[in-house]
Amino acid sequence: MALLELNEVSIEYKLSNGKLKAVDNVSLNVENGDVVGLVGESGCGKSTLIKGIINLLPSNGKITNGEVIFEGEDLSKLEFEKMRKKRWKEISMITQSAMNSLNPVYRVGNQITEVILEHEKMSKHDAMEKAKELFDLVGLDRARLEDYPHQYSGGMKQRAIIAMSLALDPKLIIADEPTTALDVIVQSQILEKINALLEGYSGSMILVTHDISVVAQTCNKVAVMYGGRIIEYGDVKQVLKKPNHPYTMGLKNAFPSLTGEKKDLISIEGTPPDLSKKIDGCRFKDRCPFVLDKCKSGEMPFTRVESGYYYCARHDEIDHLRELADLSETWDV
Amino acid sequence: MRMTKYILKRLSIVALTLFILLTIVFFMFRVIPGDPVSMFIDSGLDKESQELMMKMYGLDKPLWDQYVIYIKGVLHGDFGNSFTYSKPVLDVIGERFLNTLVLTTTSLLIAFSVGITAGSYLAWHRNTKIDLFGTVMALIIRCAPVFWTGMILLTVFAFKLDWLPLGGMTTVGSNFTSFWDKIFSLDFLKHLILPAITSALYSMATPTLLMRTSMLEVIKEDYIELAYAKGLSDRNVRIRHAMRTALLPVVTIFAVQAGLAIGGSVLVETVFRWPGMGREIVLAVASRDYPMAQGAFLFIGFTTISFNLLADVLYAYLDPRVSL
Amino acid sequence: MKNVFKVFSKNKIGLIGLIIFVSFVLIAIFANFLAPYDPMEIQFLAEGGVARLQPPSLDHLLGTTYMGRDVLSQMIIGSRVAVLVGVISAVCVAFIGTNIGLIAGYFGGITERILMGIVDVMYGLPFLPFALILVSVLGPGVQNVILAIVLITWRNSSRVIRSQALSLKNRTFIEAAKLSGASDWRILYKHIAPNVIPISLIYVSTSMASAIMTESSISFLGLGDPMQVSWGRILFTCYSSQAMFKAPWWILPPGFAITLLVLSGYMMGRGFEEVANPKLKER
Numbered sequence: 001m002a003l004l005e006l007n008e009v010s011i012e013y014k015l016s017n018g019k020l021k022a023v024d025n026v027s028l029n030v031e032n033g034d035v036v037g038l039v040g041e042s043g044c045g046k047s048t049l050i051k052g053i054i055n056l057l058p059s060n061g062k063i064t065n066g067e068v069i070f071e072g073e074d075l076s077k078l079e080f081e082k083m084r085k086k087r088w089k090e091i092s093m094i095t096q097s098a099m100n101s102l103n104p105v106y107r108v109g110n111q112i113t114e115v116i117l118e119h120e121k122m123s124k125h126d127a128m129e130k131a132k133e134l135f136d137l138v139g140l141d142r143a144r145l146e147d148y149p150h151q152y153s154g155g156m157k158q159r160a161i162i163a164m165s166l167a168l169d170p171k172l173i174i175a176d177e178p179t180t181a182l183d184v185i186v187q188s189q190i191l192e193k194i195n196a197l198l199e200g201y202s203g204s205m206i207l208v209t210h211d212i213s214v215v216a217q218t219c220n221k222v223a224v225m226y227g228g229r230i231i232e233y234g235d236v237k238q239v240l241k242k243p244n245h246p247y248t249m250g251l252k253n254a255f256p257s258l259t260g261e262k263k264d265l266i267s268i269e270g271t272p273p274d275l276s277k278k279i280d281g282c283r284f285k286d287r288c289p290f291v292l293d294k295c296k297s298g299e300m301p302f303t304r305v306e307s308g309y310y311y312c313a314r315h316d317e318i319d320h321l322r323e324l325a326d327l328s329e330t331w332d333v
Numbered sequence: 334m335r336m337t338k339y340i341l342k343r344l345s346i347v348a349l350t351l352f353i354l355l356t357i358v359f360f361m362f363r364v365i366p367g368d369p370v371s372m373f374i375d376s377g378l379d380k381e382s383q384e385l386m387m388k389m390y391g392l393d394k395p396l397w398d399q400y401v402i403y404i405k406g407v408l409h410g411d412f413g414n415s416f417t418y419s420k421p422v423l424d425v426i427g428e429r430f431l432n433t434l435v436l437t438t439t440s441l442l443i444a445f446s447v448g449i450t451a452g453s454y455l456a457w458h459r460n461t462k463i464d465l466f467g468t469v470m471a472l473i474i475r476c477a478p479v480f481w482t483g484m485i486l487l488t489v490f491a492f493k494l495d496w497l498p499l500g501g502m503t504t505v506g507s508n509f510t511s512f513w514d515k516i517f518s519l520d521f522l523k524h525l526i527l528p529a530i531t532s533a534l535y536s537m538a539t540p541t542l543l544m545r546t547s548m549l550e551v552i553k554e555d556y557i558e559l560a561y562a563k564g565l566s567d568r569n570v571r572i573r574h575a576m577r578t579a580l581l582p583v584v585t586i587f588a589v590q591a592g593l594a595i596g597g598s599v600l601v602e603t604v605f606r607w608p609g610m611g612r613e614i615v616l617a618v619a620s621r622d623y624p625m626a627q628g629a630f631l632f633i634g635f636t637t638i639s640f641n642l643l644a645d646v647l648y649a650y651l652d653p654r655v656s657l
Numbered sequence: 658m659k660n661v662f663k664v665f666s667k668n669k670i671g672l673i674g675l676i677i678f679v680s681f682v683l684i685a686i687f688a689n690f691l692a693p694y695d696p697m698e699i700q701f702l703a704e705g706g707v708a709r710l711q712p713p714s715l716d717h718l719l720g721t722t723y724m725g726r727d728v729l730s731q732m733i734i735g736s737r738v739a740v741l742v743g744v745i746s747a748v749c750v751a752f753i754g755t756n757i758g759l760i761a762g763y764f765g766g767i768t769e770r771i772l773m774g775i776v777d778v779m780y781g782l783p784f785l786p787f788a789l790i791l792v793s794v795l796g797p798g799v800q801n802v803i804l805a806i807v808l809i810t811w812r813n814s815s816r817v818i819r820s821q822a823l824s825l826k827n828r829t830f831i832e833a834a835k836l837s838g839a840s841d842w843r844i845l846y847k848h849i850a851p852n853v854i855p856i857s858l859i860y861v862s863t864s865m866a867s868a869i870m871t872e873s874s875i876s877f878l879g880l881g882d883p884m885q886v887s888w889g890r891i892l893f894t895c896y897s898s899q900a901m902f903k904a905p906w907w908i909l910p911p912g913f914a915i916t917l918l919v920l921s922g923y924m925m926g927r928g929f930e931e932v933a934n935p936k937l938k939e940r
Contacts, residue, residue: 056558056561056562080567084564084565084566085564086564087561087562087563087564088562088563088564089564092562093559093562095555095558095559095562096555097555099555100554100555100556101555101556101558101559102556102559103556103560103574103577103578104556104578104652104653104654105577105578105581105651105652105653107653114563114565115563115565118563118564118565118569148653148654150653150654346777350777350778350781351781353778353781354778354781354782357782361790361791361794362790362794472920472923473916473920475923476866476915476916476917476919476920476923477912477915477916478873478874478877478889478892478915478916478919479874480874480877480896481892481908481911481916484892484895484896484901484908484912485908485909485912487901488901488902488905488908492902493902592780592783592784593784595783596783596784596785596786597785599786599789599874599878600785600874600877600878603877603878604896611786614786614789614790615878615879618789618790618793618880619879621793626790626793629786630786630787630790633783633786634781634782634783636783637781637782637783641780641781
């Protein structure tokens with residue numbers, strides 16, 4: 001049994017002028033020990049999806065369809081109190097903006113022991129000892145537990161949040177763009193830290209990012225999200241070596257090569273689809289260099305491959321498309 | 334160490350402000366059209382005593398010397414003699430000062446605790462009918478004259494319903510062994526309720542509205558989302574994380590509100606015949622007892638400045654980002 | 658300025674405030690025509706005897722006072738003092754406060770420190786007791802009440818205006834004006850001042866509200882001009898005659914009128930706030 005199983009999940013926001021379908025019919029399995037990268041541009045629905053998993057959608061957002069099965073239980077139908085007991089204990093988070101995720105008026109140590117004491121019967125002193133160990137783990141000075149967030153640098157705050165996410169040894173950690181708000185050097189330090197910690201961690205992780213090179217370094221599986229749908233899912237090595245969806249191909253060529261080979265970086269022109277309108281045909285059709293008439297209407301065919309799946313109407317000529325996609329002219333408009 | 338230094342620095346500013354206050358008061362009462370002497374010498378006295386008094390207070394000397402004598406006097410606790418009470422002003426003010434302090438402190442405590450709770454409640458239920466109703470009510474109450482609110486409460490609860498006394502601080506004829514014995518008695522409490530609530534209603538709207546706005550800002554913060562992700566209960570997130578942080582701007586207005594409440598004691602104490610400094614000023618002004626008015630005014634100014642200081646220290650204590 | 662009217666016409670709160678305020682101004686202007694009786698005239702009953710504490714009737718829509726005077730007429734005539742004190746004080750307060758704030762913010766240095774030091778000391782002065790003593794020393798009269806209000810409340814606006822001037826003076830268009838050789842005063846009044854006007858207007862309206870409140874408080878304490886009818890004075894006579902428990906028609910109208918007029922000031926202030934800071938609208 002998978003640890004987390006998303007079955008045809010759709011999430012909608014109610015807006016003043018209608019509805020916005022931020023997540024549309026998403027299915028995904030996370031097995032024990034998996035590190036799944038969830039990639040996509042901003043606004044593709046990845047943040048909404050993970051908020052949906054832990055039931056933290058804003059009041060105008062709602063899971064309208066599907067199930068979120070975590071260890072055999074549908075989280076989307078769980079009452080608040082039961083869900084609350086699972087949060088952090090079973091599923092913890094490394095938030096997008098660690099900068100602002102620590103409450104400015106409490107000491108950092110206090111904010112870590114708070115979550116330990118909330119979920120475990122432990123004395124304050126023991127909780128503090130645990131916090132000290134966590135700080136050792138992420139490479140922060142124990143004495144800094146007594147400091148307030150404003151005395152920390154951005155990288156230190158992010159480490160503190162990582163320490164906090166490990167506090168209860170959860171089965172699943174969701175890292176929501178853990179490096180976005182940091183400067184480049186700190187980004188790679190934090191990423192290394194996460195990688196090092198994953199060595200000693202037996203649970204699973206979903207790593208949300210817009211940077212596919214981060215996925216390559218860290219994850220064993222990848223889910224590529226576009227316009228509210230996971231358009232390709234599979235084993236990281238396979239997907240990066242042989243991407244099946246034109247968007248993944250573009251994405252792969254939009255970042256510097258990991259193997260160091262020289263190539264032209266491409267940029268995918270255009271803007272993502274408007275999710276407040278109903279989308280007919282392929283979501284990527286307006287930006288896809290390979291678009292044909294058959295892409296423009298109806299549901300795209302679901303193609304299963306060895307390690308996952310993808311949606312593309314031109315699934316029978318993928319090998320050819322892949323060659324074209326490697327040429328930067330293909331993406332010029 | 335830093336704290337001590339900070340408080341010392343603040344105290345020196347307080348001392349300076351007080352000194353300027355003294356000066357303003359001195360000139361306010363003397364550089365005015367008419368005969369300033371008559372303001373300090375009881376005109377009911379015979380000619381001989383009047384001259385004696387003039388000598389005593391140096392009123393025959395030039396203004397500058399008078400100023401020096403006055404400052405010296407104040408430093409020694411000599412605020413002159415009250416005409417009405419025929420005893421030193423300080424003797425009269427002593428207890429009045431405590432009475433005002435008890436009333437304003439009680440009303441500010443009520444105003445801020447209710448205001449903070451109500452404001453965060455309204456923010457938590459934002460964009461509902463309760464929110465709209467509460468906000469509008471707070472606005473209207475802020476605009477109602479405090480003496481009028483007091484008169485209406487007095488009519489309803491003291492006269493019509495006869496639940497509470499019509500005014501004063503204790504029932505006539507009651508005896509108390511000490512000040513503390515008095516203020517913890519049931520009788521005193523009954524007399525305190527209406528004036529305290531009146532004054533509190535007046536001071537309540539601003540913290541309510543400010544707390545509401547501040548909460549609405551805080552609720553959007555990432556650490557609130559993280560607090561939920563941590564699995565904290567709704568109550569815990571609301572109180573420990575949202576309210577605690579949203580409190581900061583509310584503390585900054587405490588000084589201003591306290592100043593208003595102390596100034597407003599002039600009105601509330603008059604309506605409820607509460608024997609405090611505010612009412613004393615009104616009585617002194619009405620009976621042209623200027624030494625008394627001057628002394629009471631200085632004490633009210635002193636209290637205002639002290640509350641300012643208290644608010645600053647409180648803020649520094651509550652917000653770790655403020656370094657003293 | 659055009660902008661002001663545009664935002665105001667769309668801002669419901671500001672518009673309602675403006676309507677209430679204008680209605681009171683109109684009542685004050687035409688008070689003599691509107692008041693059915695002379696407010697100080699003692700009314701008599703048809704069967705003889707003073708019409709003391711008569712409940713509302715067709716003859717006296719809001720009843721009569723303990724002295725037998727018509728409450729409605731007193732209310733209408735009383736609006737004159739409220740509007741007069743409110744408007745004059747507000748304009749003076751905003752004018753002084755804005756200028757001091759502008760000068761402190763623009764020139765900085767020792768000028769700023771002295772001016773802001775004065776403001777700090779002003780905040781230590783208990784407002785109402787100060788006004789009370791000043792009026793009692795100078796004698797009753799609308800002009801002394803206005804003086805007392807203006808002497809203290811300018812402090813409120815000067816702090817905010819100062820920080821505005823401070824942030825404006827480093828903008829590029831000010832730099833450009835300086836380079837073109839404009840004098841300090843010209844820059845201050847030609848280039849900086851127009852930008853702080855919306856904020857000054859917030860203070861005009863809120864100062865008006867607080868001035869009206871202060872005037873009625875001073876009158877309630879018995880320090881108003883005994884020859885002048887004002888809402889605060891009506892409440893003073895009501896309170897001191899001990900008749901307030903029996904005559905709701907006497908005690909309620911002045912309080913409602915004060916509340917409404919003060920409220921209109923704050924509502925207009927809210928409207929101007931949106932002019933000054935359009936972002937507020939998004940809330």
